[in-house]
Amino acid sequence: xxxxNDFIAATKYYPTFGSTGSLDVQKRELAAYxxxxxxxxxxxxxxxxxxxxxxxxxxxxxxxxPAGTKAYYGRGPLQLTWNYNYDAAGKAFNMNxxxxxxxxxxxxxxxxxxxxxxxxxxxxxxxxxxxxxxFGATIRAINGGECGKGRETQPxxxxxxxxxxFCSQLGVSPGGNLGC
Numbered sequence: 107x108x109x110x111n112d113f114i115a116a117t118k119y120y121p122t123f124g125s126t127g128s129l130d131v132q133k134r135e136l137a138a139y140x141x142x143x144x145x146x147x148x149x150x151x152x153x154x155x156x157x158x159x160x161x162x163x164x165x166x167x168x169x170x171x172p173a174g175t176k177a178y179y180g181r182g183p184l185q186l187t188w189n190y191n192y193d194a195a196g197k198a199f200n201m202n203x204x205x206x207x208x209x210x211x212x213x214x215x216x217x218x219x220x221x222x223x224x225x226x227x228x229x230x231x232x233x234x235x236x237x238x239x240x241f242g243a244t245i246r247a248i249n250g251g252e253c254g255k256g257r258e259t260q261p262x263x264x265x266x267x268x269x270x271x272f273c274s275q276l277g278v279s280p281g282g283n284l285g286c
Contacts, residue, residue: 108150108183112214119219120226126236130278135235137272137280138244139225143183145265146248153211155180155187162188169193172205181210184221184248194228195220224248240283241269253286262286 117123124136143150162178163171169190171178180187186195189204196203199219203209210220225231234243245262246253252262266284273280 107153107214107217108147109214113218115215116218116222120222123222123226123232126232131236131238133276133278134241134273134281135232137269137276137278138231138235138241141241141265141269141272142231142244142248143221144268145261146180146185147183150183153181153217155185164188164190169204175205176208178207181207182217182220184224186210186220186224191224191228195223198223198227238281240281241266242283242285245286250286258285 124132124139126132126135147153158177158179160177160179161171165171167190171189178187178189178192186192186207192203192207192210195210199216201209203220210217229244229247231244231247234240234247245258245265249261252259252265254262258266262285269284270280
């Protein structure tokens with residue numbers, strides 16, 4: 107499902123992804139993005155969240171959860187969740203993801219695009235890396251629930267380890283502020 111060609115097609119919507127700042131910053135952004143993708147998807151094996159019992163519907167922001175619609179559990183490389191995120195991404199893409207969130211799990215380009223939208227526009231992950239806030243800020247933005255008190259949970263530590271590994275493969279220092 108997750109193909110290189112679909113990823114490249116999706117990046118065309120976000121030309122500053124992986125191309126902002128110095129070459130080291132660009133490498134860190136790619137490492138950070140793919141470290142989080144690796145954790146979220148179990149190394150690109152999961153398209154949908156394993157536990158699909160949570161509906162992830164929060165109407166307090168004025169975004170409904172239409173009757174008969176599937177739950178807003180995670181889908182795609184960064185596991186887009188919550189009705190308000192599907193609504194916002196759908197509006198950005200000029201499509202109705204609120205009514206049909208499963209489109210993110212059915213179209214490879216859309217799947218990558220939704221994760222890049224979240225990374226670039228909805229979560230400040232791009233800014234966290236390009237403005238030297240550190241990898242830990244991406245963990246908090248994507249899944250702050252993994253941040254324990256005083257030390258990282260195992261999933262957060264996995265992300266850090268994946269990030270360090272990708273940085274090593276890309277020949278760049280991971281920088282500071284790695285943890286939550």
